[in-house]
Amino acid sequence: MNNYAIDLSLKPTTFDLWHVYLAGAVAVLALILITVLLSMVISQMRYKKRSAITQTATAPEPAVKIVEKIVEVEKVVQAPAPEPVVLKEATPDAALQLLGLLQKEARFIDFIKEDIAAFSDSDIGIAARVVHEGCNKAINEHFTLAAVRNEQEGSKIILPESFDAATVRLTGNIVGNAPFTGTLVHKGWQVTDIKLPKLTLGHNAAIVAPAEVEL
Amino acid sequence: MSDSPDQAQPEMVNETAESENNLYESAAVEPPQTSVSGKRFSVGIDLGTTHCVLSYADLENIDDEEFSPQVLAIPQLTSPGSVEEKHQLPSFLYLAHEAELAEDSTSLPWSTKPDYLVGEIARNLGSKTPIRLVSSAKSWLCHTGVDCKEPILPAEAPEEIDRVSPFEATTAYLQHLCDAWQNLNPNAPLEQQDVVITVPASFDPAARELTVEAARAVGLDQAILLEEPQAALYSWIEKSHGDWRKHAEVGDIIMVIDIGGGTTDLSLIAVTQQEGNLELTRVAVGDHILLGGDNMDLALAYTVKAKLEKDGKRLEPWQIQALTHSCRDAKEKIFNNAEIDNIPLVVASRGSSLIGGTLRTELTREEVNRVLVEGFMPKVAVSDKPISRPRTGLRTAGLPYAQDAAITRHLAAFLSKQQGATDELKDINLPEHASFLHPTAVLFNGGVLKAGTLAERLMEVLNSWLSAEQAPEARLLTGVDLDLAVARGAAYYGYVRKGKGVRIKGGTAASYYVGIESAMPAVPGMAPEIQALCIAPFGMEEGTQQELPDDEFGLVVGEPVRFRFFASNIRREDKVGTRLDYWTDEELDELDEIEVTLPEDGRRPGEVIPVHLCAAVTEVGTLELQAVSQKDNGRWKIEFDVRAGE
Numbered sequence: 001m002n003n004y005a006i007d008l009s010l011k012p013t014t015f016d017l018w019h020v021y022l023a024g025a026v027a028v029l030a031l032i033l034i035t036v037l038l039s040m041v042i043s044q045m046r047y048k049k050r051s052a053i054t055q056t057a058t059a060p061e062p063a064v065k066i067v068e069k070i071v072e073v074e075k076v077v078q079a080p081a082p083e084p085v086v087l088k089e090a091t092p093d094a095a096l097q098l099l100g101l102l103q104k105e106a107r108f109i110d111f112i113k114e115d116i117a118a119f120s121d122s123d124i125g126i127a128a129r130v131v132h133e134g135c136n137k138a139i140n141e142h143f144t145l146a147a148v149r150n151e152q153e154g155s156k157i158i159l160p161e162s163f164d165a166a167t168v169r170l171t172g173n174i175v176g177n178a179p180f181t182g183t184l185v186h187k188g189w190q191v192t193d194i195k196l197p198k199l200t201l202g203h204n205a206a207i208v209a210p211a212e213v214e215l
Numbered sequence: 216m217s218d219s220p221d222q223a224q225p226e227m228v229n230e231t232a233e234s235e236n237n238l239y240e241s242a243a244v245e246p247p248q249t250s251v252s253g254k255r256f257s258v259g260i261d262l263g264t265t266h267c268v269l270s271y272a273d274l275e276n277i278d279d280e281e282f283s284p285q286v287l288a289i290p291q292l293t294s295p296g297s298v299e300e301k302h303q304l305p306s307f308l309y310l311a312h313e314a315e316l317a318e319d320s321t322s323l324p325w326s327t328k329p330d331y332l333v334g335e336i337a338r339n340l341g342s343k344t345p346i347r348l349v350s351s352a353k354s355w356l357c358h359t360g361v362d363c364k365e366p367i368l369p370a371e372a373p374e375e376i377d378r379v380s381p382f383e384a385t386t387a388y389l390q391h392l393c394d395a396w397q398n399l400n401p402n403a404p405l406e407q408q409d410v411v412i413t414v415p416a417s418f419d420p421a422a423r424e425l426t427v428e429a430a431r432a433v434g435l436d437q438a439i440l441l442e443e444p445q446a447a448l449y450s451w452i453e454k455s456h457g458d459w460r461k462h463a464e465v466g467d468i469i470m471v472i473d474i475g476g477g478t479t480d481l482s483l484i485a486v487t488q489q490e491g492n493l494e495l496t497r498v499a500v501g502d503h504i505l506l507g508g509d510n511m512d513l514a515l516a517y518t519v520k521a522k523l524e525k526d527g528k529r530l531e532p533w534q535i536q537a538l539t540h541s542c543r544d545a546k547e548k549i550f551n552n553a554e555i556d557n558i559p560l561v562v563a564s565r566g567s568s569l570i571g572g573t574l575r576t577e578l579t580r581e582e583v584n585r586v587l588v589e590g591f592m593p594k595v596a597v598s599d600k601p602i603s604r605p606r607t608g609l610r611t612a613g614l615p616y617a618q619d620a621a622i623t624r625h626l627a628a629f630l631s632k633q634q635g636a637t638d639e640l641k642d643i644n645l646p647e648h649a650s651f652l653h654p655t656a657v658l659f660n661g662g663v664l665k666a667g668t669l670a671e672r673l674m675e676v677l678n679s680w681l682s683a684e685q686a687p688e689a690r691l692l693t694g695v696d697l698d699l700a701v702a703r704g705a706a707y708y709g710y711v712r713k714g715k716g717v718r719i720k721g722g723t724a725a726s727y728y729v730g731i732e733s734a735m736p737a738v739p740g741m742a743p744e745i746q747a748l749c750i751a752p753f754g755m756e757e758g759t760q761q762e763l764p765d766d767e768f769g770l771v772v773g774e775p776v777r778f779r780f781f782a783s784n785i786r787r788e789d790k791v792g793t794r795l796d797y798w799t800d801e802e803l804d805e806l807d808e809i810e811v812t813l814p815e816d817g818r819r820p821g822e823v824i825p826v827h828l829c830a831a832v833t834e835v836g837t838l839e840l841q842a843v844s845q846k847d848n849g850r851w852k853i854e855f856d857v858r859a860g861e
């Protein structure tokens with residue numbers, strides 16, 4: 001042990017090969033550390049950008065909730081929790097997809113875009129069957145729908161104090177305090193389950209019906 | 216700040232994926248452990264003519280009476296660019312033109328560019344471009360006279376399309392199912408599960424062999440086969456939760472009638488007693504009948520087409536296609552709702568103008584009854600035989616569709632032909648005067664029989680035969696899901712093989728013969744007489760083998776030697792070594808020739824080696840034929856899948 005006493009005041013007078021190696025290694029390690037840190041910082045910055053994009057693409061759920069149809073008065077848009085940018089960017093894909101499905105199964109856009117004034121009711125009726133049958137299939141396949149209220153329409157119902165104003169819309173003579181008694185005008189619809197096809201990355205949802213060319 | 220959880224997520228996913236990989240790797244290092252404890256699921260695959268279904272059940276957490284198989288939701292492309300999960304994978308394959316689909320529009324969750332387009336997308340694209348659509352690959356597997364590994368499908372495709380073989384198409388469907396499973400259960404590789412694949416009971420040995428080979432091609436070396444009607448019965452047993460013993464009794468003969476999209480498959484299963492326990496034995500299977508629900512939809516479409524043409528409207532092929540689709544839906548509505556007597560049918564124009572160009576007609580209950588009930592299930596006598604026209608001299612390269620659409624006539628022929636199927640079972644007593652085998656219970660399977668009217672008619676016809684011979688009416692066994700029963704039953708079979716529940720005894724569905732020239736003096740201008748030598752008897756059990764040491768053949772080294780090959784699903788009494796000098800066409804069906812080539816290693820080419828034949832039924836459920844050398848006990852496999860190509 002005594003042979004290896006540590007003397008911090010000692011200074012080497014010559015550089016042997018071993019120390020040259022050590023110095024070199026220190027230099028190389030320092031270089032690596034700097035590169036790694038730099039690349040991490042850069043990738044972090046890039047990733048932030050990309051994740052903002054992917055998030056907009058992969059978050060169709062908030063849009064989905066809007067499918068609920070409630071009694072005839074126009075819906076008061078509540079301040080939605082997610083950032084507006086996210087909603088704006090996410091909506092087109094899901095909406096376009098739904099349009100595509102309705103066109104594919106029910107020729108929905110063909111029907112809506114056609115000028116029906118020139119046709120007789122019976123001609124329109126025939127086409128309406130195509131649209132009704134197809135819409136029925138498309139909607140049933142991808143959405144599970146249920147009534148918001150299960151009571152008979154036209155019957156008297158009582159709304160307790162704690163009723164949810166988002167699912168039941170009050171109209172008419174709104175005075176006084178809950179519980180409210182009123183007539184059920186529309187039973188309302190809510191989507192309880194949704195199963196939309198997933199889209200491949202390269203898919204352009206804006207083409208709701210490709211042009212068809214027969215060879 | 217809301218970014219941060221999202222940032223963390225991909226990393227976590229990567230980590231778990233890595234650790235799974237590690238698990239998998241370490242599992243691969245110690246194979247003995249994984250092969251025992253790694254198997255967790257019993258997986259049943261129904262490889263149907265028109266749809267594939269995969270059902271599975273956890274083998275670890277089940278009690279005896281609580282077996283609840285689930286059906287895999289199979290992710291598949293439904294149209295370019297969109298992927299949906301469906302319980303059925305349509306058995307179609309589409310060979311797209313390279314310019315037809317946009318890049319990246321065909322990716323699946325597990326592959327950016329799958330080798331083949333299969334499933335819903337194939338059916339959809341193929342409905343508009345039939346020359347590129349491969350369908351009914353399964354029926355081709357059992358088609359004598361074609362080489363199933365030759366690229367022959369689609370049969371109608373023009374020269375420039377690279378065709379695929381029926382074998383490749385089958386492999387592609389299995390590969391898709393495998394990938395879907397792997398994608399959803401990355402921790403439980405399918406090759407480590409108990410896998411049961413169903414085949415029609417009427418599949419010949421070559422078709423069974425090809426199915427197993429396709430399974431091996433996707434890595435499922437452990438997969439075993441099960442006949443579809445048996446699978447349906449297993450599903451019924453499983454669904455009854457142990458109650459089936461109350462619904463079946465000793466002496467019962469259960470007839471399983473499976474009418475799918477493309478084929479009709481029949482089987483008879485006898486209920487006998489052994490030391491107080493009920494036993495099930497599959498005693499007979501029907502011929503391979505290419506007749507099913509698709510024929511019915513087409514028949515309706517042509518009826519409606521004729522009606523429209525009478526009004527002077529010409530239909531184009533795409534309109535007939537659309538009409539077939541709407542006929543299918545309309546038929547179901549009429550069958551399922553007694554109040555509806557006619558359904559309007561509309562065929563929309565192809566252009567964007569919907570209102571002017573749409574064709575309207577209607578389908579009435581009377582038409583559905585006339586075409587489907589009377590056409591496919593006429594009231595016939597049990598002595599009736601299916602009408603068969605002699606085939607025209609030039610056979611086109613198509614499938615041998617059934618010539619008589621009357622399913623009841625096929626049924627009558629089957630029951631009459633199998634009259635002696637239960638002779639050897641002492642628990643089954645057929646009356647002396649019986650002219651056909653009397654089933655006592657019926658189990659339906661297949662989507663067609665969801666239509667109550669058709670099911671009732673089938674029972675009515677069968678019961679009229681029975682009461683004509685003073686036999687009690689057959690009971691209908693209910694409770695199975697007609698679309699998914701086969702896959703569920705197959706998953707249940709994996710559980711039964713663990714020694715739980717009752718197992719249907721079966722063995723080979725036919726006896727097998729090779730043709731040998733008899734030692735008669737040759738007569739000029741006449742083909743030499745041949746004898747049929749029985750090499751595998753009826754009902755040979757899995758895992759057994761039979762040798763014929765006394766019947767020697769000389770095989771020439773290095774040259775392929777071919778044998779004519781026959782099967783019989785009614786000659787039950789023949790033992791191995793039985794020689795038949797004479798047989799009727801009804802008794803023996805000629806299958807494709809079988810072939811063996813003795814390799815030259817260590818022998819002189821041209822040398823004649825004396826061999827005898829050996830037949831074995833493997834645990835997998837396939838028939839294996841071997842030539843065994845008398846001298847040095849060398850064994851060579853005799854191949855089935857060399858189909859008469861010329």
